[in-house]
Amino acid sequence: MRAGWNWLKGPEPWTRRMLAGDLVLGGVLALLGLGVEELDNGSVQRMAAGAAAVVLLTLARRRLPATTLIVASAVSPFLPGSLLVTVLLGWSAGRRIVGVGRAMAAFTVAFLAAVVFSVVQAWSDERPVLVIVFSTLMFLAMTVMPGLASRYWSQRRTLLQALQERNGQLMRERVMVAGQARLRERQRIAQDMHDSLGHQLALIAVHTGALEVDPQLTERQREAVGVLRQASVAAMHELREVVGILRDGVEAPVPAEEAQPAARGVAGIAGIVEAARSAGTDVRMTVAGRPRPLVAACDHAAYRIVQEALTNAYKHASGAPISVELRYEDDSLVVEIANGPAAGPGVGAVVSGGQGLTGLRERARLVGGMVHAGGTEGGGFRVAGVLPYGAEPAGVEDIADDFGQQAQAQAQAGGFTVAPPPMDWAAVDKELAVGGRSRAGGVAMGCGIAFAAVVLLVIVIGAGVVMLVGSAGSAMISQEDFDKVRVGESEEAVRKKLPDGDSFMTEGLERKGPERPAGSDCLALLSSDDSGLTTNTVFRFCFKDGKLVDKQAYESEQ
Template sequence: MSERIMSGARTVVARALPGPWGRAVVLREGLAALLVGLVSGGLGAVGPAGPVPFAVIGLGAAVLFLLRRGLPGLALVGAAIGGGTLGSWLPLLMITSWSAGRRITRARDAVAVFLGSFVLMTAVSLLTDLDEMPLPALLGVGVGGFLLLAVLPAVFGRYRAQRRTLLIALQERNDQLLRERAMIARQARLRERHRIAQDMHDSLGHQLALISVHTGALEVDRTLTEGQREAVTVLRQAAVGAMRELRGVVGLLRDESTGDPQEAGGVGEIERLTGASRAAGTEVTLTRTGEVRELTPATGHAAYRIVQEALTNAHKHAPGAPIGVALRYEPDALLVEVVNGAGTPTTAAAVSGGQGLTGLRERTRLLGGMLHAGPAPDGGYRLAGVLPYDGSGSPVTDDDPDLPAAPAERLPKRRPALGCAVVVAGVLLSVLGLLLWGGVKFFESLDRATLPDTRFESFRIGQAETEIRDQLPPGSNLMTSSYRDAGPAAPAGTACAWFMSDHQPDQLASTKVSRLCFRDGVLVEKVHYRADD
């Protein structure tokens, strides 16, 4: 039973004081609650009230301030009840109204909470101020004050909350659109890679297989000389190597996330490339300098392609020239350099597609590197590439031409700024109307409480009360209540009426008051006196 009670208590506390309560939040909320309590208690206990009202008022304000996050409706109702009789709680009313406007999301609940707060605040004001202020004036002041101190902060709080929610939703939608665009672009690239891989497998694979079969048959032909047989063997090995590379490239195209650098052609395969060139009768040297680093499959494959393209161009354009291949492991990048000397001029036209160097430049650019190709000082040719170790391909960006166009943004149908502006305009117009109405009522009360001096002088001691009452204005307790105890003591057993004179002194801090006292149905005293405001 005790465990159930403890569990329920923890649930109530978690609901009233929602977390998380980190050190910064505890410090911020504690200092703010202390400040609100001190201000509310200090302003509410002005005068001879003593320390007990100060502590009660301040503690109540601090508690309601802390409850504004978990129980915004309850905090607003409590602040409204206190604000109806304590002027020191009006700042707390504004704070709780702001919090309620932010946290009460359902319109029906918000209307019910604010309407109930207004009714309770007005009822408390009527019970405490009815003797000093007429009912219409009290209602007008209550409506105007509640609109300014409660509704207006709530509207601003609701606007801020809706704007934040809208911005978060737009950010999440934008992130989702970017992810979807990246996914669509990746799928489009994968489909194109699969298509290219299939075409390469079906066309080049077939041709290379035929070359391998025919060269294998020539190897066992007894009519060939030993030199011819060695040349055929080199051709067959080249065809087999080309088929192995083709399988690696096809596999890499089919799955861009995986790929064996040995199968797709990596740094480890450069030794085989140079060996094949030596077997063909070309002088090729391979040197490695620096600390060997592990490369990504894309970087290793790019290095392999640079060496392969350079060796192919050297064999075509400078047959018989010596070739130097260098792999230099620099601190931040791999330098691949191939230099061939000037070869023997040939009259045979070399077969060239003209796209090798273009493809290499694009490959190195996507890896974040660069490629240099040009004549060497000794008349030969130099091809060099710089490949960063962390090169992993170009990321998908918003300006990627492969990406589909983003859909046109639709403006949200709900516009919180417009709705809040309408409510604020309505509140301000209502307050302006109440101020005008209050001004009219004030002058009406002033007229009701003013007795002309000529009429006051016309009254005679001993004149019947009914006759005098018929000539008196209705009077106003609001305008004369503070002046009743300022003049001379009224005769015992009399009923008096107080009015303001229509001829007031020049001093702004003084008011001329007219008093008529009746006993047994006749006028027994009439007196003028000045009351200091």
């Protein structure tokens, strides 16, 4: 049972909602088919067979688009109630049959089946040419036109999806090219930093190391020189880390013998505070709350905030007391560095690019925190940072492009993913029709299909009117013609005066009205003078043993 269900679903997904929709659609078409059967005076068995065929063909159209189209075209002449489902099957076959050759073959076989079986079914009418023309027009209007429209719509949507995928690939390639360019630039900057700053810092470390063992220096001077040497060594280590990040995107490994006792995080804040005290600066550090671990990015940001704030205090408020406070709140770590007004003249001209606080704000923003810097009431300066315990990457700005995919590609290149935006097919259509020629071509194709459909519909209606007029000529006589016929005349003479009555308009009329003479063969015709809307005047002629034995005129409901 399950294998059969999977086979029926076919390659495309078939949800319960789609199944319910197909059942409802099949039920509606079956009800409409019952109305068609009622107009054609179909039997109960034929009605049931037509309804079952409509439902089964509707359910199987996804798995067997060509087969269902051919079967429906073949059975519709015998089951008029299944005629309407050919519109749905033509639409489905136009979408689902892969390849132009296969689609043409399927529609051709369906057309031949519809024409051949229509001729077989109406062979007694002796009008095969008219049946072939009418069947051809009906097939074009009810099957071919929906198939063409469906195939055009399906191919256009496939083209748009291919353009979307191609655009996404181009966006990813563009991000990769930009990343390669950034990497090359970073490597160049890293090389410049290593060649220039590394050499200068190495000279400082060598000279301060030699100066530290100079016997002519006092103990106080040796301590100051030792602080300088340690600072130069630390600067060399940090330069090595920065160069490693610029080159490879990861921190460069530090040899064990050169590793610093404190990490570049919250644990290292005490070390830089102690180094500041050793250099003669009045620095006090307090810790409040229960210490909690931070992610690496936040931990490093806290260290940099304290380091930059102390550096600014050295530059602009030399000799002023500095307080460093770490407060572990419930949801974040608060780092606050405040200094009083300068105790004396500054240290003179200092090298400053003016980007320190700006860089701190950007660093904090990238981890979901914030930094505030400003003066205090006593003339001092205060730097405070709020950092979450868990990093929250900053959002990616939405950058509009042809299909709205550039932001997604940049987010993936940055190491995290975002949900793809919903596809705006209206925008895609607008962007696809760049030139007037393509837009005009699409409009022309749509107008051509619509015009062809209207022309075919008019032709079908015209052919139906012609057939109706022909049927009326074979089914109607006037009251005067009825009065001319006398009971007792030979059957051959009477039939020469009357139409043959071979029309769908007279089907079943001979069984209505007064009781027929036993063993007689009757011919029922309609009155051409009748103008009733709900009843028809029927003229019935009954023959027996080669003579007209009875003629009746009676009213029959339509």
